[in-house]
Amino acid sequence: MGRDVEVPETVVRRLPIYVRALAQLEAEGIKTISSLELGRFIGVTAAQIRKDLSYFGEFGKQGRGYEVSHLLREVRRILGLTRVWPMVVVGAGRLGQAIASYDGFKPRGFEVVAVFDNDPAKIGQPVGHLVVRDVDELPAIVRALGVKIGIVAVPAAEAQKVANLMVDAGIRAVLNYAPTALHVPEGIRLEDVDPVAILQSMTYYLVSSGDHDPVVAEPSGAAAAGGDSAPEL
Amino acid sequence: MGRDVEVPETVVRRLPIYVRALAQLEAEGIKTISSLELGRFIGVTAAQIRKDLSYFGEFGKQGRGYEVSHLLREVRRILGLTRVWPMVVVGAGRLGQAIASYDGFKPRGFEVVAVFDNDPAKIGQPVGHLVVRDVDELPAIVRALGVKIGIVAVPAAEAQKVANLMVDAGIRAVLNYAPTALHVPEGIRLEDVDPVAILQSMTYYLVSSGDHDPVVAEPSGAAAAGGDSAPEL
DNA sequence: GGATGTGAAAGTGTTCACAGCC
DNA sequence: GGCTGTGAACACTTTCACATCC
Structure with missing residues (x-):
């Protein structure tokens, strides 16, 4: 198992997603889950989940999958979420x-x-x-x-x-x-x-996916054309 | 130049950062900027900026850098931000x-x-x-x-x-x-x-960076200033 | 001289596929 | 049989380094 290997940052960024999902599953009374099912639930591949977890230890049982509340506890511990x-x-x-x-x-x-x-x-x-x-x-x-x-x-x-x-x-x-x-x-x-930055990256795909929609609004006034400047709170 | 090549999603997600930065620079009255300076401003490498932009065309002038307002206009156009x-x-x-x-x-x-x-x-x-x-x-x-x-x-x-x-x-x-x-x-x-997911990934580094927190103050980078005052609140 | 634009190299991250275990 | 854990293959991203151009 993957101790000693530096944990990729991208893996750490996914752990909270696992926590979120596992907490929901636990609340729904689900006791056990396979990497395949958890992956479908979250929207990632089963291999990714297994690989991610392997950086921290072995948390599953072959043939059976993961015990939801155990895995949840472990991932929370890894993230330092045992405190407020x-x-x-x-x-x-x-x-x-x-x-x-x-x-x-x-x-x-x-x-x-x-x-x-x-x-x-x-x-x-x-x-x-x-x-x-x-x-x-x-x-x-x-x-x-x-x-x-x-x-x-x-x-x-x-x-x-x-x-x-x-x-x-x-x-x-x-x-x-x-x-x-x-x-x-x-x-x-x-x-x-x-x-807003996220929205701005989504519009890239809206305009480039051939959906040349009826224009609803144009930049209002000359000011808007130049304005990305210091927004207020 | 890189036409026809599929644009990586990760590049599209960075474009709004460029827009944000360029708008700020424009507001500050900066007319021209090199990839090196822009990179320092944003916190990415110069090569990354040049590579990112190369997926969409050629926007700079060798020996000179980029004209801020021109590049801003172009990146906005690429993202579909010419409308509201x-x-x-x-x-x-x-x-x-x-x-x-x-x-x-x-x-x-x-x-x-x-x-x-x-x-x-x-x-x-x-x-x-x-x-x-x-x-x-x-x-x-x-x-x-x-x-x-x-x-x-x-x-x-x-x-x-x-x-x-x-x-x-x-x-x-x-x-x-x-x-x-x-x-x-x-x-x-x-x-x-x-x-909250972002916060949860940050705590990973807080707990694993040897800062075995004493619920009270720590010497931050500089000397431990001031006496420990009584907890307020 | 100075900075871009870009192939190629290096580095990261993801997926595959299967041995091993329950 | 079913599913984990993982090295190896693959895919993607970043960085390098330099030819090119202003």
Whole structure:
């Protein structure tokens, strides 16, 4: 079995999908599943699932498949999901508020423990069951609570500054919602969430698949033609 | 130059990043850029940028680099971003509302033209400058407006049903925010947005990078600044 | 001189196919 | 019989390195 071999990043990115699927299957009362069935459920090949898991050990039984709750427990353990990870959010605009009050984190291993902004009008306002704090307090709180994960939810123009602040405070993983490229030091994890970028790649296939549809809307005004610039929250 | 060769999907997924970066550079007044500089800005290699672009044509000038606004226009055209794409959102909960009233779509080529739900309490409520409609009206509206893109923002349990409805109505690209695996027919584009899955893959590196976390503060790269203050919150 | 565009090489990731085990 | 775990084959992606052109 594949110990000692470096685990490809792409494998690590698939593990949460397995967790999601296995949790659903467990909730449906399914006790056992083969790589073929799990693959069909998720939309990947059976070989890929077996290969992915082989990087971490042997979790199945030949002739039988995998015990759902066992495999779920194991993959969660591999990902470090046996605890709840505290996170901080910077940016208390619409997006930051939505993130801070999102109730889908807790059941999957995460919890927003503080929301920050630098706008005096927002500081002190309630968001979910938290209160917006001055971003100046971030370093103290991150250190005090040992927070390792930060979420950037400010406009593009301020995002790098916020990321720097987070890293200096001890944050080790940054989830960036701002539509701009951030730079972090070696060793700090950085991932972008940019649904618009995903949409933009999908339109490539819409236009190139011969579906020359009735044009509904043209870029409205001269401004739109040039505008991909710094969107707001 | 690389005409006729099938364009790798991974290249198409990077194009929006180029658009984002080029728009920022243009806004900053930068007229010309080399693949090396653009690569540094985005965080990819110069060779990758040149190779990616070579699938679509020749956009640079040897010895000089790329003209920012020209390249931006070209990449937008390749992606089909010379028009505004109408989209429908299903699910008018917190997430659906946030999506429907997000003002970052318009400047990047998209517009939510309708929001649907099946909850009578939500139907008729205003969301942004729209009003929540009964999901039963979706097929008629999608057909009438020629909408090709649908956003799923309902709970996992209802997501597949919604996706089916969308596809039957003529939707060709589905952006799924529900944390569950969806299945769509061949030829329909499907992409997931699952920030929690991204977080879960980041924790893998947090636990396995020898940072055996003491629930309290750690010396981050620099010296352990400041005394340990009492946990707030 | 300087930077592109691109075949070829190197590196990664996925699929195959089957020995081995339940 | 059925299904896992895995080396080997294959496919895909990135990087190299250089001929080419401004």
